[in-house]
Amino acid sequence: MLKTKIDMDKKEEILKLANKYRWELGENLHDSILESIYSDASNITNKVVSKIGEKPKFDWDRLIDKLVTGKLTGFPIMFLLLALVFWLTISGANYPSQFLSWILIDNVHHYLKMFSQFLSFPNWLSGLLIDGAYLATAWVVSVMLPPMAIFFPLFTLLEDFGYLPRVAFNLDFLYKKVGAHGKQALTMSMGFGCNAAGVVATRIIDSPRERLIAIITNNFSLCNGRWPTQILIATIFIGGAVPNYLAGIASSAAVVFIALLGVSFSFIVSLFLSKTLLKGEVSSFSLELPPYRPPRILQTIYTSLIDRTLIVLWRAVVFAAPAGIIIWLVANISINNISLAEYFINWVNPFGLLIGLNGVIILAYVIAIPANEIVIPTILMLTVLTNNITGFGSGAGVMFELDSVQQTEYLLRNSGWSLLTGINLMLFSLLHNPCSTTIFSIYKETKSVKWTLISTFLPIVLGILICFLVASVWNMI
Amino acid sequence: MYKLKLSIRFISAIEKKYKSMIYLLITIIVLLIGIIIYSEFTKKQKINNQKILIEDSLKHIYDCEHRNTDCTNFSLSGSLSLSKEKTSKIIDLLIEKKLINVIGNKFRLTSEGKNYALQVIRIHRLWEKYLAEKTSVGENEWHTIAEIEEHNTSIEKANKLAAQLGNPFLDPHGDPIPNENGEIIYNETLTLNQVKINSIVKVEHIEDEPKETYKKLFNNGIYIGTILKVKNVLNEKIIIEVNGKELSLSISEADNINVSIVSEVNYENVIPLSSLKIDESAVISFLSNGIRGQQRRRLLDLGIVPNTIITARMKSLNDDPTAYEVRGTLIALRKNQSDLIFVKKNES
Numbered sequence: 142m143l144k145t146k147i148d149m150d151k152k153e154e155i156l157k158l159a160n161k162y163r164w165e166l167g168e169n170l171h172d173s174i175l176e177s178i179y180s181d182a183s184n185i186t187n188k189v190v191s192k193i194g195e196k197p198k199f200d201w202d203r204l205i206d207k208l209v210t211g212k213l214t215g216f217p218i219m220f221l222l223l224a225l226v227f228w229l230t231i232s233g234a235n236y237p238s239q240f241l242s243w244i245l246i247d248n249v250h251h252y253l254k255m256f257s258q259f260l261s262f263p264n265w266l267s268g269l270l271i272d273g274a275y276l277a278t279a280w281v282v283s284v285m286l287p288p289m290a291i292f293f294p295l296f297t298l299l300e301d302f303g304y305l306p307r308v309a310f311n312l313d314f315l316y317k318k319v320g321a322h323g324k325q326a327l328t329m330s331m332g333f334g335c336n337a338a339g340v341v342a343t344r345i346i347d348s349p350r351e352r353l354i355a356i357i358t359n360n361f362s363l364c365n366g367r368w369p370t371q372i373l374i375a376t377i378f379i380g381g382a383v384p385n386y387l388a389g390i391a392s393s394a395a396v397v398f399i400a401l402l403g404v405s406f407s408f409i410v411s412l413f414l415s416k417t418l419l420k421g422e423v424s425s426f427s428l429e430l431p432p433y434r435p436p437r438i439l440q441t442i443y444t445s446l447i448d449r450t451l452i453v454l455w456r457a458v459v460f461a462a463p464a465g466i467i468i469w470l471v472a473n474i475s476i477n478n479i480s481l482a483e484y485f486i487n488w489v490n491p492f493g494l495l496i497g498l499n500g501v502i503i504l505a506y507v508i509a510i511p512a513n514e515i516v517i518p519t520i521l522m523l524t525v526l527t528n529n530i531t532g533f534g535s536g537a538g539v540m541f542e543l544d545s546v547q548q549t550e551y552l553l554r555n556s557g558w559s560l561l562t563g564i565n566l567m568l569f570s571l572l573h574n575p576c577s578t579t580i581f582s583i584y585k586e587t588k589s590v591k592w593t594l595i596s597t598f599l600p601i602v603l604g605i606l607i608c609f610l611v612a613s614v615w616n617m618i
Numbered sequence: 619m620y621k622l623k624l625s626i627r628f629i630s631a632i633e634k635k636y637k638s639m640i641y642l643l644i645t646i647i648v649l650l651i652g653i654i655i656y657s658e659f660t661k662k663q664k665i666n667n668q669k670i671l672i673e674d675s676l677k678h679i680y681d682c683e684h685r686n687t688d689c690t691n692f693s694l695s696g697s698l699s700l701s702k703e704k705t706s707k708i709i710d711l712l713i714e715k716k717l718i719n720v721i722g723n724k725f726r727l728t729s730e731g732k733n734y735a736l737q738v739i740r741i742h743r744l745w746e747k748y749l750a751e752k753t754s755v756g757e758n759e760w761h762t763i764a765e766i767e768e769h770n771t772s773i774e775k776a777n778k779l780a781a782q783l784g785n786p787f788l789d790p791h792g793d794p795i796p797n798e799n800g801e802i803i804y805n806e807t808l809t810l811n812q813v814k815i816n817s818i819v820k821v822e823h824i825e826d827e828p829k830e831t832y833k834k835l836f837n838n839g840i841y842i843g844t845i846l847k848v849k850n851v852l853n854e855k856i857i858i859e860v861n862g863k864e865l866s867l868s869i870s871e872a873d874n875i876n877v878s879i880v881s882e883v884n885y886e887n888v889i890p891l892s893s894l895k896i897d898e899s900a901v902i903s904f905l906s907n908g909i910r911g912q913q914r915r916r917l918l919d920l921g922i923v924p925n926t927i928i929t930a931r932m933k934s935l936n937d938d939p940t941a942y943e944v945r946g947t948l949i950a951l952r953k954n955q956s957d958l959i960f961v962k963k964n965e966s
Contacts (some may be wrong), residue, residue, distance in 0.1 A: 163787060172905070175918045180925065206932055206941075215935055310950050314936035317952060323939075347916070350754060421753040425913040426955065427920055430941055430948035495641070606645070613642045 202433050209307045219308055223330060226295045230334070231368075234288035241283035250276060268469055272539045277465025277515055280540065281457050284514040285335075288365050289450045292334040297445040300327075301436040309428060319408050320415025322351035323428060325358070329407060332362030333400075336579040337453045339364075340586055350422035354411050356583055357596040360575040361407035363400045366513030370570050371396045373517060377550045378563025395567065403571050410599070418595070453578060460511035460577040468508050468519060469538035472526055480537065483527055496605055497565035497612030499557070501527060506569070510577045513570070518542050521552065528556045561615050565608045572604030670769045671708050673738045674698055676717060679725050680735035689725045736800040741776045742768040743789035743796075748779055750790035751911040757836050760790065761826050790910075792823030792842040792876065808879075810848070810856065810872035818847050818886070819877035831871050838865050839958065841907035846877070847886065861906065861960055862888045889963065891942070892956035894930040900961035902926050908958045917955070921945045928961060 166173070208214050253275060257267035299305050305327050313323030324346045332339030339359040346352040363371065372392075379395040380388035471482040482504060490500035505519040518540035525533050533543070533552055543549045553562075574597045575583070584593045678697045682689035695705035709725070712718045717731035727735060745764035749755045755763065771779070777798060780786070787803075789795055796802040807822045821844045826832050839861045840846070850857040855866045867875075888903045902924050905914060921944045922928070929943045939950040951959075 171915060172918060172923075176923045176925070179921065179923045203931075210932055210934065212935055310934050310939065310941065313934060313939050313950070313952070317938070323950075349912075421749075421755045424754040425911075425916040426952055427916050428939065428950035429920070430950060432947075609641070609645065613645075 205433055206307070206430075209304065210311055215311050219311065222299065222304070226292065226299070227333070229295060230288050230292040233291045237287035237290075238283060241286065242280075245279035245283050246276070250279065265473070268473060268538060269466055272536070273465040273467075273469030274462040275465070276540055277461045277468065277511070278458050280515050280518060281461040281512045282454065284369070285366065285457060285512065286450070286454055289335055289338070289453065290446065292365070293338065293445045293449040294442045296331060296334065297441045297449070298436045298438065301434075301441050303431050303433040306428065306430050310430060313428065315408075316411070319412040320351075320419075321354045321358075321411045322346045322348060322426060325351065325355040325411070328355045328359060329362050329404070332359045332364060334365055335453055336360050336362065336364045336575055337456060337582040338449050340579055340582045341449070341453075343586065347427070348425045350415070350419050350424040351426070353419055353422060353587065353592060354414050356586060357414060357592065357599065358407040358410050360579065360596065360600050361403040361410065361571070363403050363571060364513065366576070367570050368396075370513065370517050371399055371567055373546065373549065374563050374566050374570075376546055377553065378558075378560050381550065382560050399567050399571050402568075406572070406603070410603075453582075456578040456581055457512050457576075460581070461515070464508060464511040464515075464577075468515075468522075468540065471504075471508060472522065472538035480526065482523055486523065486527055495612065496569075496608040497561045497615065498569060498608060499562065501556075502562075502566060502569070506573055510574070512576050512578065515540060516570070521549070524552060524556045530555065561612060565611055568611065569604050569608055572600050572607055574598070574601045667769070668711075671698060671700070672712065672715075672717070673734075673769055675708055675712060676727070676731055676735040677738055677742075679718060679727055680732065680739065682725075683727060690723055694725075733800045736796040736802060737773065737776075738768050739802075740796040740800075741771045743793055744776055744779050744783065744786075745771070746789045746791070747783055747786050747795070751783060753911075757790070758829070758833055788842070790842060791826050792821070807876040810846075810858075810867070810875040810877055811869060813848050813877060813879070815848055815850060818845060818880055820845050820880045821875055822878050823876035825874040831874050834871070835875070836908070838863075839906055839908060840875070843907040845880065845904075859886075862890065887962060888960040890957050891928065891930075891951075891959040891961050892940070892953050894928075894961070896930050896932065898963070899927055899929040900963045902928055903960045903962050906958040906960065909955065913955075917959075920949050921947070922949070922959065 209218055250271065253271045254267065257271060296305075306324075309323035309326055311323075312326040316323050316325050325343075327345065328339045328342045331342045336359050339362060340356050343352050343355040343359070346355055375392035375395040376388075380392035383391045471485070472480055474481050476484070485504050486500035488500075489503050493499040493501075493503045501520055501523045505516050505523055509516045509519045521533070521542065522538070522540045524530070526537055530552065533541070533548075543552070574580070580593060580597055583596050584590070587593060675694055675698060678694055679689050682693070691702065691705055691709065694709070695702055698705065698708075700708070709718070709720070712731070713720060716728055717734060719726045719728060742764045745767045746760045749760045749763060750757070780795075780798075785797075786795055794802050794804060808819075810819070813819055821840060821842055824832065824835055824840065824842065844860060847859040848856065849859050849864065854869055856869070856872045857864060857866050859865075889900075891900070891902075894900055902922060904924055905917065905922070909917065926944060931941045931943045931948060933940045934950070937953075939952045940956060941948045941950045942956075943949075
């Protein structure tokens with residue numbers, strides 16, 4: 142019905158008028174519109190909303206705020222709460238982890254093998270599917286699931302209560318110095334649980350530049366999958382290098398040192414990024430401190446399990462199964478009776494030794510990219526494969542872990558590992574590319590190949606440099 | 619025999635040391651080369667390109683015509699920092715391309731030359747606007763970056779940039795941006811020197827050269843749109859009140875500022891939000907134009923808009939940031955932001 146044809150004269154007229162108004166209104170149109178929206182809104186609320194007395198609830202908020210951001214009480218409360226979360230995660234995850242591992246790796250794996258024999262599967266098929274794909278997936282699930290299922294709900298509860306924004310408020314001055322956002326403290330702590338979840342959690346930072354910094358540096362938080370590696374290697378090599386009565390203290394101090402080193406790297410790299418690559422990106426700081434409210438426990442547990450734990454776990458599984466197949470293949474395909482793995486290890490070994498590691502470790506980090514959890518099992522399998530040591534493991538391409546630390550130590554020391562290898566493995570475990578789950582999450586969050594590549598290769602270049610420097614200094618002394 | 623063994627061990631030890639020293643040296647060299655390559659890449663391109671010279675000359679001549687001053691070979695060689703011979707070559711080239719006419723020793727742009735000059739100016743000012751609105755590049759770098767980008771931005775790209783910015787009229791210095799057809803509208807304004815004592819004025823334009831003056835002005839919170847009050851004129855100095863502080867400017871500095879008269883009283887006797895003590899309340903007067911782009915929008919969206927009551931509630935451990943209560947919510951702001959938000963304390 143209303144077909145309006147604007148003839149050219151009218152169009153010109155309208156455009157002229159529009160231009161005239163734009164000149165008159167000036168550049169701050171957005172400001173004036175918002176100002177009038179707010180004043181209209183407050184006029185309406187004044188008319189229709191009646192307040193009954195004073196809100197007593199607010200005083201509670203002020204009291205809690207005084208405690209958690211107080212000069213004397215702020216930091217102790219923060220450390221205690223974070224320590225409690227970590228302690229609950231580590232000690233609480235132990236039993237379900239062992240239980241899952243007992244079921245999935247010891248039993249189901251065994252029965253699957255028997256079943257495949259019963260169906261007279263060819264060797265390569267059962268190896269590929271059961272020793273490769275199934276075992277890698279089972280390993281990732283059993284090591285990853287329990288700590289995440291405990292850590293994420295706890296963290297989300299603190300967030301829901303309103304405490305975490307106060308932590309960001311307390312620590313903002315540190316992050317301001319390196320050009321980052323106070324909320325990076327939260328995504329960093331989240332990274333201690335899982336880097337992929339940490340990367341997803343950077344959504345809470347609304348300023349684009351600060352968010353990119355938080356994403357790229359999240360990998361410097363020693364994640365769940367890397368703690369066991371650190372503890373095992375520190376116990377064997379650092380604990381073994383000092384007198385017996387100091388072993389426990391020295392090895393745990395070494396692990397804490399590595400974690401703190403990661404934190405300082407995240408600060409240094411943040412500073413570097415904000416001064417160079419990210420200099421021109423938009424920055425808009427703001428930090429809302431929502432009112433405290435009783436956490437909705439059941440809902441929180443449900444959503445954090447669905448939104449965080451299961452999504453991350455699913456992404457890990459998607460990558461773990463094909464990686465398991467590749468791990469099995471490189472150990473089992475041989476040319477002239479030498480497996481692909483051995484070819485690669487021999488070829489890369491000189492470089493590995495140059496940076497104080499060895500070929501086995503480098504291959505393990507390449508093929509165990511889906512999850513840091515399977516690095517140690519892969520290293521053990523490859524060590525047995527290349528050194529022809531008998532009596533350990535259950536065949537080429539089948540990842541395993543040993544029941545006792547002594548056995549692991551015996552195996553590694555007999556394959557030419559030294560204290561330097563141990564130290565550098567700890568360093569490299571901190572400073573290497575993020576796992577494929579995290580890389581995928583970074584791509585999903587940034588939608589940019591450039592930033593994904595930078596977050597992948599920046600830590601690995603740093604790791605190689607640091608390991609090389611340590612090895613050089615070590616060889617000189 | 620024993621001695622020989624020892625010395626062999628010693629030599630191999632040295633060799634071992636030596637080897638790692640070489641490796642160390644190699645890394646250091648590689649690092650150094652990397653740093654050199656990086657700094658070469660980021661270095662401002664040297665102005666030796668013919669296109670750049672032509673465009674810069676046209677801009678200079680346009681500028682002279684706009685100011686009604688005369689452009690000479692001398693002034694051009696000064697502005698391009700080129701020798702006289704090279705400048706003459708450029709002028710010959712401009713005449714050959716029919717971009718300018720020479721009358722006596724003065725230059726005049728042809729209509730093609732003027733269009734070309736306006737196109738370059740358009741791209742320059744669009745870039746400055748883009749840097750101000752869409753990035754966090756500091757104001758002292760806008761001009762330098764735009765000087766480089768104006769020469770390698772195509773017209774199509776400039777139109778896209780303009781559309782992305784909502785076809786702006788003014789660049790962040792308050793200069794008008796020519797439109798697609800090369801039309802430009804100048805607004806008649808006064809310089810700060812031409813204003814009577816006690817008048818309240820709004821800054822419309824700030825000349826971005828000389829750099830020192832420009833830097834002094836924005837370091838004191840004087841941007842486009844800032845409201846000033848001229849308080850006194852004393853011994854070649856102009857005393858102004860800006861953002862609740864007094865500031866004295868020399869005549870030449872004041873000449874760099876163009877203003878228009880306004881009559882808003884909201885801008886008098888204000889103090890920065892950062893000077894509020896804990897549990898003190900005030901009413902927001904305005905946000906300085908130093909807060910711009912996404913940052914400004916974010917603060918406005920959070921409810922930090924003029925005529926709102928704001929109360930300082932708590933300071934972080936290091937006194938920065940501070941949490942403010944606005945409309946019943948707590949919002950933490952860093953000091954560099956609260957320095958740019960101006961409030962009036964309740965007189966009661």
